[in-house]
Every structure is written in structure tokens, then in C-alpha cells.
Amino acid sequence: MSKPNIIYLHSHDTGRYVQPYGYSVTTPNIQRLAEEGVLFRQTYCAAPTCSASRAALLTGQSAHSAGMTGLVNRGWQLNDYRQHLLHTLKAAGYHTVLGGLQHLHRDRTYLGFDRIVAPEKSTRVADVAPLAADFLKCEPAQPFFLDVGFFETHRDFPQADPASARYLRPPEPLPDTPEARQDMADFAKMAADLDRGVGLILDALTESGLADNTLVIQTTDHGLAFPAMKCNLTGHGMGVLHIMRGPGGFQGGRVVDALLSHIDIFPTLCELLAIAPPPWLEGQSFLPVIRGERAEVNEAIFGEVTYHAAYEPKRAVRTQRYNYIRRYDGRQRPVLPNCDDSTSKDLWLVNGWATRSFAEEQLYDLLFDPNEANNVAEDAAYIDVLAMMRRRLDEWMSATDDPLLQSAPVPMPAEAVVNDPDGLSPRETPSVATHKRPTA
Numbered sequence: 001m002s003k004p005n006i007i008y009l010h011s012h013d014t015g016r017y018v019q020p021y022g023y024s025v026t027t028p029n030i031q032r033l034a035e036e037g038v039l040f041r042q043t044y045c046a047a048p049t050c051s052a053s054r055a056a057l058l059t060g061q062s063a064h065s066a067g068m069t070g071l072v073n074r075g076w077q078l079n080d081y082r083q084h085l086l087h088t089l090k091a092a093g094y095h096t097v098l099g100g101l102q103h104l105h106r107d108r109t110y111l112g113f114d115r116i117v118a119p120e121k122s123t124r125v126a127d128v129a130p131l132a133a134d135f136l137k138c139e140p141a142q143p144f145f146l147d148v149g150f151f152e153t154h155r156d157f158p159q160a161d162p163a164s165a166r167y168l169r170p171p172e173p174l175p176d177t178p179e180a181r182q183d184m185a186d187f188a189k190m191a192a193d194l195d196r197g198v199g200l201i202l203d204a205l206t207e208s209g210l211a212d213n214t215l216v217i218q219t220t221d222h223g224l225a226f227p228a229m230k231c232n233l234t235g236h237g238m239g240v241l242h243i244m245r246g247p248g249g250f251q252g253g254r255v256v257d258a259l260l261s262h263i264d265i266f267p268t269l270c271e272l273l274a275i276a277p278p279p280w281l282e283g284q285s286f287l288p289v290i291r292g293e294r295a296e297v298n299e300a301i302f303g304e305v306t307y308h309a310a311y312e313p314k315r316a317v318r319t320q321r322y323n324y325i326r327r328y329d330g331r332q333r334p335v336l337p338n339c340d341d342s343t344s345k346d347l348w349l350v351n352g353w354a355t356r357s358f359a360e361e362q363l364y365d366l367l368f369d370p371n372e373a374n375n376v377a378e379d380a381a382y383i384d385v386l387a388m389m390r391r392r393l394d395e396w397m398s399a400t401d402d403p404l405l406q407s408a409p410v411p412m413p414a415e416a417v418v419n420d421p422d423g424l425s426p427r428e429t430p431s432v433a434t435h436k437r438p439t440a
């Protein structure tokens with residue numbers, strides 16, 4: 001069999017809130033992909049912010065190792081664009097095509113794709129999906145790597161019919177109130193748009209006769225754009241949709257519960273395609289799990305935030321049983337510019353969210369506290385677990401030359417722009433390359 005084609009389908013801010021993960025968000029095409037492929041229930045992004053997450057997945061390393069400690073649209077870049085997956089695939093004979101959102105460079109032509117089939121000014125499903133589908137129907141050169149990114153489900157959401165909110169449940173961190181239900185209904189309406197884009201791609205694959213020899217990888221960058229989710233290192237922020245369908249064992253409607261990170265996808269593709277893995281990869285191939293040889297390939301996975309709209313340095317290590325988070329900015333209050341504006345955010349703000357405090361260290365027992373609401377870092381019963389998780393995080397930060405170990409605050413690019421962490425909204429006017437002293 002020839003090398004399989006690869007389609008990388010990715011969205012903004014979707015988390016796992018789609019139909020195959022048990023939520024009442026109707027996404028029949030994503031459901032179809034799961035029933036025909038493999039659904040991964042415990043995959044996490046490496047950094048729950050937009051550019052950093054994609055950088056980690058597409059370079060197979062931590063976001064800080066790749067150099068993406070902030071957002072491309074605010075002045076950040078990769079250390080070395082030759083580390084992008086597309087260049088490894090090019091060297092293996094792949095025709096590389098960009099079909100939508102990329103979020104790794106302000107100039108999409110800089111990335112090095114052989115061809116761009118997406119409109120320049122829009123990354124919405126309605127504009128991107130038909131062009132990507134047309135590419136598939138026009139007998140493309142094979143093998144190809146097609147990167148299709150959709151704006152959906154990024155805010156602002158379209159307004160859903162209020163009646164549709166009656167039977168929806170808000171995301172786990174939020175209370176079941178009319179405001180939160182309506183916000184979730186608005187998300188669900190945009191998720192339906194995302195699903196239509198996925199359906200166009202899947203249908204085009206079938207119509208073109210390419211489906212049997214095409215590996216489809218669908219994921220998202222991080223959790224939903226709701227309070228305590230996106231830009232947070234709990235499962236609410238790091239948990240991601242991850243489905244793969246195609247050659248190499250990714251078939252049959254299987255479910256995998258192995259603990260995985262986005263950075264494991266690159267080395268998995270290397271093993272699947274018999275490509276020598278580049279030396280910078282930090283992840284692990286999960287083909288042994290797919291083949292049934294092992295239950296796990298990771299004892300722990302790691303997450304980070306450095307900059308989003310504002311500076312908020314924090315790191316995490318997660319095992320199947322525990323999640324440990326450590327903050328490095330000296331703050332005890334939320335960094336509100338790192339939460340997108342919404343009715344859910346307003347609900348929290350009017351009820352005192354801005355003055356709520358949190359601990360510098362957080363430890364959650366995921367077996368008894370899957371919602372990660374009860375911090376046991378100061379519980380004597382967990383003293384050994386806390387020490388183990390601290391050690392794992394320290395060792396990872398040292399092994400990956402985390403810039404937090406060298407400098408505080410972490411340096412920004414010369415022309416980077418950030419918001420005041422004491423501000424309220426990411427839409428406030430940012431400043432150029434400045435820091436404020438942490439406020440407790």
C-alpha cells in the first residue's frame with residue numbers, strides 16, 4: 001500500500017463538547033468519524049492557548065521548546081519553522097496543502113506549504129470547507145498532507161433560538177443558570193457549523209475514492225472559551241477532541257482511554273509512515289496502544305501557559321490519577337483578560353469572580369474529583385503525591401529548558417503586545433512589550 005494521505009482537521013475552542021463525547025451538542029458528521037475510526041477520550045493539548053497549542057502539536061514538542069509562548073497575532077513566532085510537521089512530510093514525498101486557519105505565522109505563505117487553497121481573509125467553514133472539498137475532488141497529487149483549520153467554534157458565537165437552551169447543560173465549571181444555558185446553546189449552534197464543514201470534507205473523500213487511503217486526524221486547540229476553561233490547566237482547558245480514521249489501525253469505532261498529549265501525534269505519524277523521527281520531538285508514538293501492545297505510552301503529560309492576552313505563567317503535570325498546577329506570577333486573583341468576553345463571564349463577574357483567590361499550588365485527585373474543584377495540595381494525606389508531582393514537573397521543566405527557570409518574567413518578542421493582567425477584557429487596548437508588577 002502506498003503512503004496514506006493525511007488530513008489534519010482542527011477547530012478553535014471546541015474542547016470535547018461534541019456528540020461523540022456524550023454531550024448534547026449535535027454533530028452527526030463528527031459522530032460518523034468516531035464510529036468509523038478511533039475516539040481518544042484522554043488526549044490533552046500541550047498549552048491551552050491558540051498558537052501555543054498548534055505549535056506544540058505540529059512540532060511535536062512543548063510550546064516553550066518551539067518558541068511559541070504567546071500568540072502569533074500578538075507578536076510571537078516559532079523558533080524554527082523547519083520543525084513544522086509539513087517539512088518532515090515534504091521530505092518523505094508529501095504534497096503539502098493549506099486549506100484554512102493556521103495561526104502559526106502572520107504570513108501564511110511563510111510556512112512553506114506547496115499550495116494554499118483557502119481564501120486569504122476568511123477561515124470560516126462556509127468559505128474554507130468548499131475549497132478544501134474541491135481540492136479533494138480534483139484528483140490531487142498523492143500522497144498529500146492537507147491542513148484544514150476552521151475559525152469555528154471561536155467566539156463570538158451566533159445567537160441561538162432561546163428555546164434551544166431549555167434542554168442544554170452548561171459546561172461543567174459553570175452553574176446551571178439561564179445565562180449559562182443560553183451561552184452553551186450559542187456554542188452548540190456554531191458547533192453545528194463546524195460539523196457541516198467536517199461533513200463536506202468526509203463526503204469529498206468518499207466521492208473522490210480517497211477515503212480508504214487517507215488518515216483523517218480531527219482535533220481542536222483547547223477547551224471552550226468559557227470561564228475556567230480555555231487558558232486554564234485543568235482538564236476543562238486542556239482536554240481536547242481527538243479522533244483518527246484511516247489506515248494503520250484507526251478503524252472500527254474503537255475507544256482509547258490512554259493518556260495522550262497533542263505532542264504525541266507527530267511521532268505517531270513518523271512511526272506509521274516509517275519516517276525517522278526528527279531529534280527535537282518530545283512526544284511518544286501511540287501506535288503500540290493502537291496495536292494492542294500497551295495500555296499506555298505516557299506516565300504523565302504536561303501543560304503550560306505563559307502569555308495569552310496577558311502574562312500568566314503556570315505549568316502543570318497530569319497523570320491518569322492526579323493533576324498538579326503551579327503558578328509563577330505571584331498573583332492570587334484571576335487574570336481576566338485571559339478569559340474571552342461572554343455572558344457566562346459576566347455572570348461570574350457580577351457575582352465577585354474578580355476578587356476570588358486561588359492557591360499558588362493546586363493538586364487534584366481526578367478519581368474522586370473529576371471536576372477539579374477540590375484542591376488537596378495542603379491535605380496531609382496527599383503529601384507523598386504532592387512531592388512526586390512537584391518532582392515530575394521540575395524534571396520536565398529542566399529537561400525542556402523552560403524559560404521560567406531562567407527569567408521572570410519570561411521575555412517577549414520586541415514588538416509583542418500584551419494586556420494588563422489587572423484589566424478586565426482581552427479587547428482592552430494592549431501595551432507594547434511591558435510588564436506590570438504582580439498584584440496579589
